[in-house]
Amino acid sequence: METSTSYIGQPTSRVDGRAKVTGEAKYAAEFYQEGLTYGVVLSSAIAKGRITKINTEAALQLSGVLQVFTHENRPGLAWFDKSYQDEDAPPGAPFRPLYDDKILFSQQPIALVVADTFELARIAASLVEVTYETETPVTEIKARKAEAYTPKEYKSAEPSPRGDAQKGLGESAIKMEAEYFHSSEHHNPMEMHASTVIVEEDGKLTVYDKTQGVQNSQKYISKIFNLSKEQAHVISPFVGGAFGSGLRPQYQLFLAVMAALELKRSVRVVLTRQQMFSFGHRPATLQQVVLGTSPDGALQAVVHEGFSETSQFEDYTENLVNWSAMLYKCDNVQLAHKLIKIDAYTPLDMRAPGGVTGMYALECAMDELAYQVGVDPLELRFINYSDLDQSQNKPYSSKELKECYWQGAEKFGWNKRNPEPRSMREGKILIGYGMATGAWEIKQQKATAKAFLSADGKLKVSSATADIGTGTYTIMTQIAAETLGLPLTDVTFKLGDTSLPESPLEGGSWTAASVGSAVKASCEGIQEKLIAHIRKLENSPLAGVHRLEEVIFADGKISLKSNPAQSMTLTEVMQQTGQNFMEALVTTSPESKQKKFSMFTHSAVFVEVRVDEDFGTVQVSRVVSAIAGGRVINPKTARNQILGGIVWGIGMALEEESVMDPTYGRFINHDLAEYHVPVNADIQDLEVIFVEEHDDIVNPLGVKGMGEIGIVGTAAAIANAVYHATGKRIRDLPITLDKLL
Structure with a gap:
């Protein structure tokens, strides 16, 4: 099979560009439902120690303040019985918001104030009185090399030596030795981390989250709150930058879902720029x-x-x-x-x-x-x-x-x-x-994509991946359009929704390779189905075609490679074979030759x-x-x-x-x-x-x-x-x- 409609390799403007510059694109903190409430996170003033007293009375006396959640009144959850590690978690015990009175780091979330308006929640948060028992924190590494340890597990391959480096150094004519340092750095994407949790009429949750993997966020809250996938629908169509900060679910997601379930009200929680420095x-x-x-x-x-x-x-x-x-x-x-x-x-x-x-x-x-x-x-x-x-x-x-x-x-x-x-x-x-x-x-990671071709020749391709500004929407559209020989305008790619086919987190520079391969394969699945239906047609220009290698997909048509004048449009094939639509769901994995x-x-x-x-x-x-x-x-x-x-x-x-x-x-x-x-x-x-x-x-x-x-x-x-x-x-x-x- 060949395609002469060439989109791969062409400098193509972003298909989502207009939506972004006109404001049509919605981000996690921009979804709204009547009756939405607002949560403001109160951060710890110390880096190490414990809370000895937290007084919420003044905040709760304000009309319109619905609740102040702290470690003293948070609900009992599956999280607290059994730690759950998300897909990107390193070894250890993940941080659990509002778990107890212990303070593990500066700006740790210690309370969530929920009110009818954001302004009211913010004022109420300022009225919460907290007293601490403080310990001296450990803050830097240069002077603590004696305390360094080798971890039991590595995220990637454990460093492995070869040969005899000390002997090699002893035999070297020239030796260079130096020490290099860099301090901590923070991601600082333009969009702050936010979660808007909508409580639907049937009690199910629709969660709009700032994330690089909606399915990771879904698994996280499902485990903690004992929810089924149907009860926790996570959506993230647009992300205003992430750079890795959205790989793990951040604490605003936990707090927003917790509050929505307890209050049976829709809740939005947005972190401040200062709080963006409190995690990762x-x-x-x-x-x-x-x-x-x-x-x-x-x-x-x-x-x-x-x-x-x-x-x-x-x-x-x-x-x-x-x-x-x-x-x-x-x-x-x-x-x-x-x-x-x-x-x-x-x-x-x-x-x-x-x-x-x-x-x-x-x-x-x-x-x-x-x-x-x-x-x-x-x-x-x-x-x-x-x-x-x-x-x-x-x-x-x-x-x-x-x-x-x-x-x-x-x-x-x-x-x-x-x-x-x-x-x-x-x-x-x-x-x-x-x-x-x-x-x-x-x-290349395992990924799944679905291609759906309707009778009018429009193609919809989907996978639950993300687009954090890298151009995922655009390149997946290019891959699909070229594979089936359709105009870019006839192809739509959908992402960022847990109802879509499984995909890996968007990170590691593997999305184009992983999801792109699945998109290509799903469109090839549609090609196979089209050829299978062509075989059933009598007296068609493509009569006798049995293999994909015999045809070319281009310009919305399927043409004989040996005689391009003999062709049928994709819509003609579907109409003549009585197909209202064709779909293919395909999972791709790395090949063994890699x-x-x-x-x-x-x-x-x-x-x-x-x-x-x-x-x-x-x-x-x-x-x-x-x-x-x-x-x-x-x-x-x-x-x-x-x-x-x-x-x-x-x-x-x-x-x-x-x-x-x-x-x-x-x-x-x-x-x-x-x-x-x-x-x-x-x-x-x-x-x-x-x-x-x-x-x-x-x-x-x-x-x-x-x-x-x-x-x-x-x-x-x-x-x-x-x-x-x-x-x-x-x-x-x-x-x-x-x-x-």
Whole structure:
């Protein structure tokens, strides 16, 4: 079978774009029902200790206040008899809101005030009086390495050594050793976390939740509140950014459902911007890297040890140090990833979790090594290039990283770089060039999609996945339209609803590969049914067709490959065979051949910075990011993803820092005024190159995903450029002017 209607690979505008810019698109806090009530969360003022008294009388005396829920009056729930871990939960005991009087972290939810209006609920919350018994919180990791421990379980593969790294270091002519740190970072999507719970006439719940997986939210509340799937219908058609913050159900969902069930009223709970800093974050991480090489720079040994924070109640791990075992050729590798418990909420996956952190340290270390060896940083990458993933002893399904290096360097003008630090300037402005490698593991998850073709030739395809701004609506529409040869305007893709076919959480850059493969397969199921019905037709232009390989689907028609003039429209086939509709429900899973290969997206990032010699201010003036990401479904939305990743990489390198007060155990810059992120004035010339890469191993579509790879390597390239500009090596992110001065 062939299709000549080509949508895959075309830069296509978002099919949901008009709905978003006109306000037609509704988000979790925008759904309404007559009689809706409003819940306001009261947050703990301390980070560790217990509540000795909580007085709600003044709040309850206000007319229109329906209830103040605390640990003293919350309902008995299945949650409290048996802990339930959601799909993205790390090992440990998940946080249980309003469980008892213990305080585990600052801004822990300790009460929910529900009233007829939001304003009234907020005023009432201010009247709740709380007294505490306070303990001194543990807040930082740098001085607590002696307390670090190796977790029993890892979210991904446990770091595994090979060879004898210590012996390799002893035999190395050149040794580079350094320690790298970055503080906590928070996701800060524009849309705050919110849940609107509508109590229907039959008592069932319709829950509008800010989430990256409606089915995860449904399973979570079903377990806790002992509800069937029919009793808890979760919907999330649009998400205003998430970056990982929506992978786990957050506490506003629990509180809203609890209140709705108890009051038998519809309830909306929206977290404030300040409360967005009370759950999940990229963990503060300290990393020690030691590299040993021969005189020409060939790696003889790699030692990479990481120390990350986690909460007192869960062991959160990332794929942090594993990159050092696969990115470059080296026979002797020693890895370790340890955790340090502090009194904060459990960290949470945040765009390219582990990868952006681990490769920041590795790629800065490689840059430092290049200066010690006396070779160009790009040349050092070629010297240590590997076509084999030594960590798994597997070949790559595809790897066009060399092409990324070549094309990126040429476009950037890397050959104009003077290798001497602090040698390039324009007056008082120091100019620096830096580069880094990026990689992100590619996975295909099990997913299901349903295709429904009606007699009028309109196609509806559905899966319960999410679109957090990545373009899921659009690329799934493209895949379906091309597979059945229909115009884009005749295809509708539906997502974000628990009544739809099962799908994985949207994260890990696997949605295009996973859900896209299911969408393609479901549309191929419709093709098979159409051909089966064509066989029954007598005297049709397609008489004698028995196999899909004999026809072409294009322009709303099915045509003979051998004679395209002989064709029938899809509607003609259905009308003549008496079909009002056709549907196909298909589940796809990774193919066994994938197990023989290592599958990654790769990138090469080149950066120019301009540093004011007097004031130490840093501007990223140019970035070229060359990406080898398999087949690109939509260059327009893919480029958008890479640009977003680059911007975030600039934030990670120069601005983003969640500052923990050591006395009170609270992130003190918990708002967008003091938590600095890049703005328009910070962003200059960004260029994205998609390197051609064919891969028929990763999945039936040959796609690799673009969500994470844009940020990986960017912060390292900026740090390396800052060193080249100034001669100062800053190993503590973010690189702020006080550190340079």
